[in-house]
Amino acid sequence: MRTEKGVRLLFQKSPAIDRPTAVWTDIxxxxxxxxxxxxxxxxxxxxxxxxxxxxxxxxxxxxxxxxxxxxxxxxxxxxxxxxxxxxxxxxxxxxxxxxAEPDPELPAPQADPFTAEEICEAAEWAHIIDELDGVPLANKLRDWQQHGCHYLVADAVQVQPYESSAWAILRDYAEQVTEGLSLAALAAGAKRHHIAVCLSGQRRRSLALRVGKDGLYQTDSYYPTAELVRVSHKGGKHTVSPKETVGRIGPQACWALYRALYYHEPHDRCVLTVAGDAVRDPQNVMVPFGTTVQEVLSRCGLKQDPSYLILGEMMTGTTAPTQDIPILPGMTCVLAFTETAIRSVQPRNCIGCGRCAQVCHQGLLPFEIARRFGNMHYERLGQLEAASCDSCGACSYVCPCGIDLTSIVAEARSTDSTILLEMEDDPDA
Ligand code: SF4
Ligand code: SF4
CATH class of the missing domain: 2.40.50.100 (RNA polymerase II/Efflux pump adaptor protein, barrel-sandwich hybrid domain)
Incomplete structure:
Protein backbone atom coordinates (compact mmCIF):
# COMPACT_ATOMS: atom_id res chain seq x y z
CA MET A 1 0.00 0.00 0.00
CA ARG A 2 1.42 3.40 -0.94
CA THR A 3 1.72 6.28 1.48
CA GLU A 4 1.56 9.90 0.43
CA LYS A 5 -0.30 13.16 1.02
CA GLY A 6 -2.22 15.44 -1.25
CA VAL A 7 -3.98 12.76 -3.31
CA ARG A 8 -6.42 14.45 -5.66
CA LEU A 9 -9.85 12.87 -6.02
CA LEU A 10 -13.09 13.38 -7.86
CA PHE A 11 -16.05 14.87 -5.99
CA GLN A 12 -18.33 11.93 -5.25
CA LYS A 13 -20.46 11.94 -2.09
CA SER A 14 -23.06 9.49 -3.38
CA PRO A 15 -24.08 6.85 -2.56
CA ALA A 16 -22.96 7.17 1.11
CA ILE A 17 -24.72 10.52 1.57
CA ASP A 18 -28.06 9.07 0.46
CA ARG A 19 -28.03 6.04 2.77
CA PRO A 20 -29.15 5.80 6.40
CA THR A 21 -26.41 5.74 9.02
CA ALA A 22 -25.60 2.20 10.19
CA VAL A 23 -25.22 2.05 13.97
CA TRP A 24 -22.83 -0.74 14.94
CA THR A 25 -22.77 -1.54 18.64
CA ASP A 26 -21.90 -5.26 18.21
CA ILE A 27 -18.18 -4.70 17.69
CA ALA A 100 -23.56 -4.43 24.16
CA GLU A 101 -26.42 -3.63 26.49
CA PRO A 102 -29.38 -2.08 24.69
CA ASP A 103 -29.40 1.71 24.99
CA PRO A 104 -31.60 2.63 27.97
CA GLU A 105 -34.84 4.44 27.41
CA LEU A 106 -33.75 8.06 27.59
CA PRO A 107 -35.93 10.49 29.50
CA ALA A 108 -37.21 13.60 27.73
CA PRO A 109 -34.61 16.27 28.46
CA GLN A 110 -35.58 18.93 30.96
CA ALA A 111 -35.03 22.51 29.89
CA ASP A 112 -32.29 23.11 32.43
CA PRO A 113 -30.61 26.49 32.63
CA PHE A 114 -26.99 25.28 32.66
CA THR A 115 -24.25 27.65 33.69
CA ALA A 116 -21.11 28.20 31.60
CA GLU A 117 -19.04 26.34 34.20
CA GLU A 118 -21.43 23.37 34.26
CA ILE A 119 -21.16 23.12 30.48
CA CYS A 120 -17.34 23.20 30.57
CA GLU A 121 -17.34 20.58 33.34
CA ALA A 122 -19.64 18.31 31.33
CA ALA A 123 -17.38 18.64 28.26
CA GLU A 124 -14.42 17.73 30.47
CA TRP A 125 -16.14 14.86 32.25
CA ALA A 126 -17.40 13.36 28.94
CA HIS A 127 -13.90 13.74 27.40
CA ILE A 128 -15.33 15.42 24.32
CA ILE A 129 -12.75 15.95 21.61
CA ASP A 130 -13.69 18.24 18.75
CA GLU A 131 -13.52 16.32 15.48
CA LEU A 132 -12.42 19.45 13.62
CA ASP A 133 -9.03 19.77 15.30
CA GLY A 134 -8.59 16.97 17.86
CA VAL A 135 -8.61 19.46 20.76
CA PRO A 136 -10.56 18.73 23.99
CA LEU A 137 -13.77 20.77 23.80
CA ALA A 138 -13.46 21.91 27.44
CA ASN A 139 -10.10 23.53 26.59
CA LYS A 140 -11.59 25.29 23.58
CA LEU A 141 -14.56 26.61 25.58
CA ARG A 142 -12.32 27.93 28.36
CA ASP A 143 -10.00 29.49 25.84
CA TRP A 144 -12.91 31.31 24.19
CA GLN A 145 -14.16 32.45 27.61
CA GLN A 146 -10.78 33.93 28.32
CA HIS A 147 -9.88 35.44 24.94
CA GLY A 148 -13.33 36.16 23.55
CA CYS A 149 -15.50 34.61 20.88
CA HIS A 150 -18.23 36.74 19.33
CA TYR A 151 -19.71 34.23 16.95
CA LEU A 152 -19.64 30.43 17.21
CA VAL A 153 -20.06 28.37 14.04
CA ALA A 154 -20.75 24.64 13.89
CA ASP A 155 -18.76 23.87 10.76
CA ALA A 156 -20.67 21.23 8.80
CA VAL A 157 -19.35 22.37 5.40
CA GLN A 158 -18.34 18.99 4.14
CA VAL A 159 -15.07 19.78 2.53
CA GLN A 160 -14.02 16.37 1.37
CA PRO A 161 -14.91 14.91 -1.98
CA TYR A 162 -16.34 11.69 -0.51
CA GLU A 163 -17.29 12.62 3.02
CA SER A 164 -20.82 13.12 4.33
CA SER A 165 -20.51 12.31 8.05
CA ALA A 166 -21.41 15.88 9.11
CA TRP A 167 -24.57 15.67 7.02
CA ALA A 168 -25.37 12.26 8.57
CA ILE A 169 -25.17 13.57 12.15
CA LEU A 170 -27.29 16.60 11.23
CA ARG A 171 -29.88 14.51 9.41
CA ASP A 172 -30.21 12.12 12.37
CA TYR A 173 -29.80 14.57 15.28
CA ALA A 174 -30.34 18.12 13.95
CA GLU A 175 -32.20 19.32 17.06
CA GLN A 176 -29.61 17.88 19.46
CA VAL A 177 -26.71 19.37 17.46
CA THR A 178 -28.46 22.76 17.48
CA GLU A 179 -29.05 22.64 21.23
CA GLY A 180 -25.45 21.47 21.79
CA LEU A 181 -24.23 24.43 19.73
CA SER A 182 -26.36 26.84 21.82
CA LEU A 183 -24.85 25.38 25.00
CA ALA A 184 -21.32 25.67 23.61
CA ALA A 185 -22.02 29.28 22.61
CA LEU A 186 -23.27 30.02 26.13
CA ALA A 187 -20.11 28.54 27.65
CA ALA A 188 -17.86 30.33 25.15
CA GLY A 189 -19.57 33.66 25.74
CA ALA A 190 -20.60 33.91 22.07
CA LYS A 191 -23.72 35.99 21.56
CA ARG A 192 -24.57 34.46 18.19
CA HIS A 193 -24.15 31.12 16.51
CA HIS A 194 -25.22 29.11 13.48
CA ILE A 195 -24.54 25.88 11.64
CA ALA A 196 -22.63 26.42 8.38
CA VAL A 197 -23.38 23.95 5.58
CA CYS A 198 -22.89 23.61 1.84
CA LEU A 199 -25.80 21.41 0.85
CA SER A 200 -28.01 20.81 -2.15
CA GLY A 201 -31.43 22.55 -2.14
CA GLN A 202 -33.55 19.65 -0.86
CA ARG A 203 -31.21 18.73 2.01
CA ARG A 204 -30.80 22.37 3.00
CA ARG A 205 -34.54 23.00 3.02
CA SER A 206 -35.30 19.93 5.12
CA LEU A 207 -32.63 20.94 7.63
CA ALA A 208 -33.82 24.57 7.77
CA LEU A 209 -37.31 23.35 8.67
CA ARG A 210 -35.85 21.62 11.73
CA VAL A 211 -33.27 24.11 12.98
CA GLY A 212 -34.84 27.34 11.72
CA LYS A 213 -33.58 29.59 8.94
CA ASP A 214 -31.60 31.75 11.33
CA GLY A 215 -29.80 28.69 12.67
CA LEU A 216 -28.47 27.65 9.28
CA TYR A 217 -26.04 29.37 6.92
CA GLN A 218 -25.32 28.13 3.42
CA THR A 219 -21.76 28.90 2.32
CA ASP A 220 -21.21 29.72 -1.32
CA SER A 221 -18.37 27.26 -1.78
CA TYR A 222 -16.45 24.51 -0.09
CA TYR A 223 -13.35 24.93 2.04
CA PRO A 224 -10.71 26.26 1.73
CA THR A 225 -12.37 29.25 0.11
CA ALA A 226 -15.67 28.98 2.02
CA GLU A 227 -16.54 31.78 4.46
CA LEU A 228 -18.34 30.38 7.49
CA VAL A 229 -19.93 33.78 8.25
CA ARG A 230 -20.34 36.98 6.26
CA VAL A 231 -17.84 39.66 7.22
CA SER A 232 -19.33 43.12 6.89
CA HIS A 233 -19.53 46.50 8.64
CA LYS A 234 -23.23 46.72 7.86
CA GLY A 235 -24.37 43.91 10.16
CA GLY A 236 -27.33 41.61 9.49
CA LYS A 237 -28.06 37.92 9.68
CA HIS A 238 -25.03 35.59 9.83
CA THR A 239 -22.70 38.58 9.75
CA VAL A 240 -19.72 39.62 11.84
CA SER A 241 -17.85 42.86 11.79
CA PRO A 242 -14.16 42.62 10.81
CA LYS A 243 -13.15 43.16 14.45
CA GLU A 244 -15.22 40.28 15.84
CA THR A 245 -13.81 36.81 16.40
CA VAL A 246 -15.36 33.61 15.12
CA GLY A 247 -14.97 30.24 16.83
CA ARG A 248 -15.33 26.96 15.00
CA ILE A 249 -16.75 23.74 16.48
CA GLY A 250 -17.60 20.35 14.96
CA PRO A 251 -21.22 19.18 14.72
CA GLN A 252 -20.28 15.86 16.33
CA ALA A 253 -18.75 17.74 19.28
CA CYS A 254 -22.03 19.72 19.61
CA TRP A 255 -23.99 16.48 19.61
CA ALA A 256 -21.66 14.95 22.22
CA LEU A 257 -22.06 18.04 24.44
CA TYR A 258 -25.83 17.76 24.31
CA ARG A 259 -25.65 14.04 25.20
CA ALA A 260 -23.22 14.69 28.04
CA LEU A 261 -25.39 17.37 29.63
CA TYR A 262 -28.80 15.82 29.17
CA TYR A 263 -28.05 12.08 29.25
CA HIS A 264 -24.73 11.96 31.09
CA GLU A 265 -23.14 10.06 28.20
CA PRO A 266 -19.38 10.03 27.61
CA HIS A 267 -18.04 10.93 24.18
CA ASP A 268 -17.16 7.44 23.04
CA ARG A 269 -18.39 7.07 19.45
CA CYS A 270 -18.39 8.86 16.15
CA VAL A 271 -19.95 8.87 12.72
CA LEU A 272 -17.59 8.31 9.83
CA THR A 273 -17.96 7.94 6.09
CA VAL A 274 -16.65 4.70 4.63
CA ALA A 275 -16.26 5.12 0.89
CA GLY A 276 -13.94 4.89 -2.12
CA ASP A 277 -13.97 2.77 -5.25
CA ALA A 278 -12.57 -0.29 -3.39
CA VAL A 279 -15.54 -0.33 -0.97
CA ARG A 280 -18.50 -2.52 -1.93
CA ASP A 281 -21.11 -0.82 0.26
CA PRO A 282 -20.20 2.86 0.90
CA GLN A 283 -22.12 4.36 3.81
CA ASN A 284 -21.96 6.40 7.01
CA VAL A 285 -21.50 4.31 10.13
CA MET A 286 -21.60 5.06 13.85
CA VAL A 287 -19.00 3.05 15.77
CA PRO A 288 -17.42 3.08 19.24
CA PHE A 289 -13.96 4.66 19.36
CA GLY A 290 -11.33 1.95 19.11
CA THR A 291 -13.11 -0.03 16.38
CA THR A 292 -10.43 -0.96 13.87
CA VAL A 293 -10.37 0.24 10.27
CA GLN A 294 -10.11 -3.42 9.31
CA GLU A 295 -13.44 -4.25 10.96
CA VAL A 296 -15.14 -1.24 9.41
CA LEU A 297 -13.88 -2.14 5.93
CA SER A 298 -14.70 -5.80 6.26
CA ARG A 299 -18.29 -5.00 7.30
CA CYS A 300 -18.75 -2.60 4.40
CA GLY A 301 -17.06 -5.13 2.09
CA LEU A 302 -14.08 -4.68 -0.20
CA LYS A 303 -14.27 -5.26 -3.93
CA GLN A 304 -10.50 -5.66 -3.97
CA ASP A 305 -7.51 -4.86 -1.81
CA PRO A 306 -7.13 -1.06 -1.71
CA SER A 307 -3.95 0.56 -2.97
CA TYR A 308 -4.63 3.70 -0.92
CA LEU A 309 -6.25 4.02 2.47
CA ILE A 310 -7.03 7.58 3.58
CA LEU A 311 -7.93 8.23 7.20
CA GLY A 312 -9.10 11.30 9.05
CA GLU A 313 -10.51 13.83 6.69
CA MET A 314 -9.27 14.78 3.30
CA MET A 315 -7.62 18.09 4.11
CA THR A 316 -5.70 17.08 7.18
CA GLY A 317 -6.03 13.31 6.97
CA THR A 318 -3.28 11.06 5.84
CA THR A 319 -2.77 7.82 4.00
CA ALA A 320 -2.27 4.79 6.21
CA PRO A 321 0.05 1.86 5.56
CA THR A 322 -2.17 -0.73 7.31
CA GLN A 323 -5.81 -1.41 8.22
CA ASP A 324 -4.93 -2.44 11.77
CA ILE A 325 -5.59 1.03 13.12
CA PRO A 326 -8.29 2.14 15.60
CA ILE A 327 -10.88 4.80 14.80
CA LEU A 328 -10.20 7.66 17.21
CA PRO A 329 -11.63 11.17 17.73
CA GLY A 330 -10.98 13.43 14.76
CA MET A 331 -11.41 10.66 12.21
CA THR A 332 -14.48 11.31 10.15
CA CYS A 333 -13.79 9.13 7.14
CA VAL A 334 -12.12 5.95 5.99
CA LEU A 335 -11.55 5.96 2.23
CA ALA A 336 -10.21 2.97 0.33
CA PHE A 337 -9.15 3.41 -3.29
CA THR A 338 -7.74 1.26 -6.04
CA GLU A 339 -4.81 2.46 -8.13
CA THR A 340 -7.24 3.14 -11.00
CA ALA A 341 -9.23 5.75 -9.04
CA ILE A 342 -6.09 7.69 -8.20
CA ARG A 343 -4.56 7.40 -11.67
CA SER A 344 -7.79 8.51 -13.40
CA VAL A 345 -7.12 12.09 -12.25
CA GLN A 346 -3.89 12.91 -14.06
CA PRO A 347 -2.01 16.08 -13.10
CA ARG A 348 -1.47 18.71 -15.80
CA ASN A 349 1.04 21.54 -16.01
CA CYS A 350 0.56 24.65 -13.86
CA ILE A 351 -1.60 27.28 -15.58
CA GLY A 352 -0.58 30.05 -13.16
CA CYS A 353 -4.08 30.63 -11.73
CA GLY A 354 -2.64 31.52 -8.30
CA ARG A 355 -5.28 29.63 -6.28
CA CYS A 356 -2.65 27.69 -4.31
CA ALA A 357 -1.13 30.98 -3.11
CA GLN A 358 -4.55 32.43 -2.28
CA VAL A 359 -5.50 29.57 0.02
CA CYS A 360 -2.13 29.05 1.72
CA HIS A 361 -2.74 30.12 5.31
CA GLN A 362 1.03 30.49 5.79
CA GLY A 363 1.21 33.04 2.98
CA LEU A 364 3.50 30.86 0.84
CA LEU A 365 3.73 30.64 -2.93
CA PRO A 366 3.35 26.89 -3.48
CA PHE A 367 3.47 27.14 -7.30
CA GLU A 368 6.75 29.04 -7.14
CA ILE A 369 8.26 26.63 -4.63
CA ALA A 370 7.24 23.78 -6.95
CA ARG A 371 8.73 25.57 -9.96
CA ARG A 372 12.08 26.29 -8.34
CA PHE A 373 12.24 22.83 -6.84
CA GLY A 374 11.39 21.24 -10.23
CA ASN A 375 14.10 23.31 -11.91
CA MET A 376 16.56 22.34 -9.17
CA HIS A 377 17.08 25.98 -8.13
CA TYR A 378 17.61 24.80 -4.56
CA GLU A 379 19.72 27.80 -3.62
CA ARG A 380 16.71 30.06 -4.30
CA LEU A 381 14.25 28.05 -2.23
CA GLY A 382 15.29 29.55 1.10
CA GLN A 383 13.62 32.92 0.35
CA LEU A 384 10.29 31.16 -0.20
CA GLU A 385 10.16 29.83 3.36
CA ALA A 386 8.92 26.37 2.52
CA ALA A 387 9.91 25.42 6.07
CA SER A 388 6.78 27.12 7.44
CA CYS A 389 4.49 24.78 5.45
CA ASP A 390 2.54 22.49 7.80
CA SER A 391 1.27 20.16 5.04
CA CYS A 392 -2.34 21.24 5.54
CA GLY A 393 -3.12 20.11 1.97
CA ALA A 394 -5.13 23.18 0.93
CA CYS A 395 -2.94 23.99 -2.08
CA SER A 396 -3.24 20.46 -3.51
CA TYR A 397 -6.97 20.54 -2.92
CA VAL A 398 -7.66 23.69 -4.91
CA CYS A 399 -5.20 23.21 -7.75
CA PRO A 400 -7.32 22.83 -10.91
CA CYS A 401 -4.45 20.96 -12.58
CA GLY A 402 -4.30 18.24 -9.95
CA ILE A 403 -0.74 19.06 -8.94
CA ASP A 404 0.23 17.47 -5.63
CA LEU A 405 1.75 20.69 -4.30
CA THR A 406 1.68 19.53 -0.68
CA SER A 407 4.10 16.68 -1.40
CA ILE A 408 6.32 18.89 -3.57
CA VAL A 409 6.52 21.61 -0.91
CA ALA A 410 7.28 18.93 1.71
CA GLU A 411 10.14 17.63 -0.45
CA ALA A 412 11.39 21.16 -1.05
CA ARG A 413 11.21 21.79 2.69
CA SER A 414 13.47 18.84 3.48
CA THR A 415 15.84 19.78 0.68
CA ASP A 416 16.00 23.31 2.00
CA SER A 417 16.89 22.16 5.51
CA THR A 418 19.50 19.72 4.19
CA ILE A 419 21.27 22.56 2.43
CA LEU A 420 21.17 24.71 5.57
CA LEU A 421 22.55 21.88 7.67
CA GLU A 422 25.40 21.34 5.25
CA MET A 423 26.24 25.02 5.37
CA GLU A 424 26.22 25.04 9.17
CA ASP A 425 28.39 21.95 9.29
CA ASP A 426 30.98 23.53 7.03
CA PRO A 427 33.50 25.44 9.22
CA ASP A 428 34.52 27.56 6.24
CA ALA A 429 30.99 28.53 5.34
S1 SF4 B 1 0.31 22.54 2.31
FE1 SF4 B 1 1.85 24.08 2.86
S2 SF4 B 1 2.08 25.31 1.01
FE2 SF4 B 1 0.19 24.16 0.76
S3 SF4 B 1 -1.41 25.53 1.53
FE3 SF4 B 1 -0.81 24.26 3.28
S4 SF4 B 1 0.82 25.43 4.34
FE4 SF4 B 1 0.55 26.35 2.27
S1 SF4 C 1 -3.25 26.22 -8.12
FE1 SF4 C 1 -2.15 24.78 -9.46
S2 SF4 C 1 -2.41 25.66 -11.53
FE2 SF4 C 1 -2.93 27.30 -10.06
S3 SF4 C 1 -0.96 28.42 -9.74
FE3 SF4 C 1 -1.08 26.87 -8.13
S4 SF4 C 1 0.04 25.11 -9.02
FE4 SF4 C 1 -0.46 26.45 -10.71
Missing part, protein backbone atom coordinates in the same frame (compact mmCIF):
# COMPACT_ATOMS: atom_id res chain seq x y z
CA UNK A 28 -16.00 -7.72 18.63
CA UNK A 29 -12.89 -5.89 19.80
CA UNK A 30 -11.68 -2.34 20.32
CA UNK A 31 -8.13 -1.00 20.57
CA UNK A 32 -8.01 2.08 22.81
CA UNK A 33 -5.02 4.17 23.87
CA UNK A 34 -4.61 5.15 27.51
CA UNK A 35 -4.31 8.75 26.32
CA UNK A 36 -4.48 10.52 22.96
CA UNK A 37 -1.91 13.12 23.84
CA UNK A 38 1.80 12.33 23.69
CA UNK A 39 2.63 15.23 26.05
CA UNK A 40 0.32 14.02 28.85
CA UNK A 41 1.61 11.59 31.46
CA UNK A 42 -0.83 8.83 32.35
CA UNK A 43 -0.61 5.59 34.31
CA UNK A 44 -2.60 2.60 33.17
CA UNK A 45 -5.58 1.87 35.47
CA UNK A 46 -6.34 -1.57 34.02
CA UNK A 47 -4.49 -4.89 33.96
CA UNK A 48 -4.68 -7.92 31.73
CA UNK A 49 -8.06 -9.76 32.01
CA UNK A 50 -9.67 -6.90 33.94
CA UNK A 51 -13.28 -6.21 33.04
CA UNK A 52 -13.92 -2.59 32.18
CA UNK A 53 -17.27 -0.90 31.87
CA UNK A 54 -18.22 1.61 29.22
CA UNK A 55 -17.35 5.11 30.42
CA UNK A 56 -14.64 4.13 32.92
CA UNK A 57 -11.16 5.68 32.53
CA UNK A 58 -8.40 3.38 31.26
CA UNK A 59 -5.73 5.45 33.00
CA UNK A 60 -5.16 8.00 35.73
CA UNK A 61 -3.55 11.38 35.20
CA UNK A 62 -3.26 14.80 36.81
CA UNK A 63 -4.58 16.26 33.57
CA UNK A 64 -8.39 15.73 33.59
CA UNK A 65 -8.54 15.45 29.79
CA UNK A 66 -5.60 13.00 29.75
CA UNK A 67 -7.09 9.52 30.25
CA UNK A 68 -9.28 7.87 27.62
CA UNK A 69 -12.65 6.43 28.71
CA UNK A 70 -13.55 2.92 27.62
CA UNK A 71 -16.07 3.02 24.78
CA UNK A 72 -17.33 -0.50 25.48
CA UNK A 73 -17.85 -3.00 28.28
CA UNK A 74 -15.42 -5.89 27.93
CA UNK A 75 -12.26 -7.64 29.10
CA UNK A 76 -8.71 -6.42 28.53
CA UNK A 77 -7.09 -9.23 26.50
CA UNK A 78 -3.71 -7.68 25.66
CA UNK A 79 -1.72 -4.49 25.21
CA UNK A 80 -0.36 -3.20 21.90
CA UNK A 81 1.65 -0.28 20.60
CA UNK A 82 0.00 1.24 17.53
CA UNK A 83 1.70 3.58 15.07
CA UNK A 84 -1.34 5.75 14.41
CA UNK A 85 -1.17 7.95 11.30
CA UNK A 86 -2.95 10.86 13.04
CA UNK A 87 -1.78 10.52 16.66
CA UNK A 88 1.68 8.96 16.36
CA UNK A 89 2.80 6.09 18.59
CA UNK A 90 0.11 5.04 21.09
CA UNK A 91 0.20 2.42 23.83
CA UNK A 92 -3.21 0.76 23.68
CA UNK A 93 -5.36 -1.70 25.61
CA UNK A 94 -7.05 -4.34 23.46
CA UNK A 95 -10.56 -4.97 24.81
CA UNK A 96 -12.70 -7.96 23.84
CA UNK A 97 -16.24 -6.61 23.92
CA UNK A 98 -19.08 -8.22 25.85
CA UNK A 99 -22.46 -8.06 24.11
Missing amino acids: AQVVLPYTYFSDVEVTSAVSLYDTVRRGTPLAVSEDPSGPVLSSVTGAVSSERVVAHPLYGELRCAVIDCLP
